[in-house]
Amino acid sequence: MTDIRFDGRVAVVTGAGNGLGRSYALELAKAGAKVVVNDLGGSGAGVGASTSAAERVVQEIRDNGGEAIANADTVATRAGGAAIVQAALDTWGKLDILISNAGFLRNNRFEDLTDEQIDPIIDVHLKAAFYVGQPAYRAMRAAGYGRMLFTGSASAMFGHAWQANYAAGKAAMLGLSNVIALEGSAYGIQSNVMMPTASSRLEGEMTSGYMEIPQFAKSFESADFSITEGRMGPEFNTPLALYLVSEESTATHGVYSSNSGRYARVRICxxxxxxxxxxxxxxxxxxxxxxxxxxxxxxxxxxxxxxxxxxxxxxxxxxxxxxxx
The missing domain is CATH 1.10.287 (Helix Hairpins)
Structure with missing residues (x-):
């Protein structure tokens, strides 16, 4: 297959200041897309804010000859989501692609999760998908074309101890994307969920406390990690993400996994x-x-x-x- 290009396309990537989002934004721009690099600039636990993370990625894109703008609005409010999409419309007059990637972790036992550990996680994963997704969808519907990709997780589809809040937010992406795919089919809009697996700064928010669960500890200790070496970087997830938001892809209403260079469809049947x-x-x-x-x-x-x-x-x-x- 020839290289897939995004010339003339405009993309919004949320949480693009680091890790997966940064890789998506860089490669989209390298392939010709104009990119809104959105990142609030907080920590892996969602604390703090800074424009520097998004600005660094934008500078890297521009240094390589691409087009991008930085945006530091929060995805977790309706006003912030609208501002992110409006930045694309004000700069380039349209929006073709949304990769909803922003997120963070606040881990704890299910019975010990507090509102401060539940509400912000739901806001940045589930509500943000509405807050950015709705104005993006409207712009795509008006143009008769769009590609939306929501970030799911194996923690939701398969389970991960001490991540009930995160798993609940990520599992919701499946229902949301399925409905968008159905409604969007009338307007040239496709929607999918991708479950990436990558080493990232979010690992710093995880502790080994979940190993207190015997079934989970057994799964972890018996796992075969033989193909993961050198294949857990964000860049191993990027090809699947970009294909799913490309014009060449006809996939919609699906869930796809990226794990250590293995790419596969995940089915609900x-x-x-x-x-x-x-x-x-x-x-x-x-x-x-x-x-x-x-x-x-x-x-x-x-x-x-x-x-x-x-x-x-x-x-x-x-x-x-x-x-x-």
């Missing part, structure tokens, strides 16, 4: 399950227990793309099991 006997009498709790192995068996499965698709999948299962003709 529904098993065939067990269908209760024909009629309008619901099964008993005992019926559920008696058929729970069948209910839990993945076996044949379908992948509903809307909630209504599941009705069709249920009808197909009923016919297959001879419950309904």
């Amino acid at each position: 529904v098993a065939e399950g067990w269908v209760a006997p024909k009629g309008n009498v619901p099964p008993s709790i005992g019926d559920i227990g008696a058929h729970f192995d069948k209910i839990s068996e993945l076996g044949n499965y379908s992948e509903p793309m809307t909630g209504y698709d599941e009705f069709t999948a249920s009808a197909n299962a009923a016919r297959k099991q001879g419950v309904y003709p």
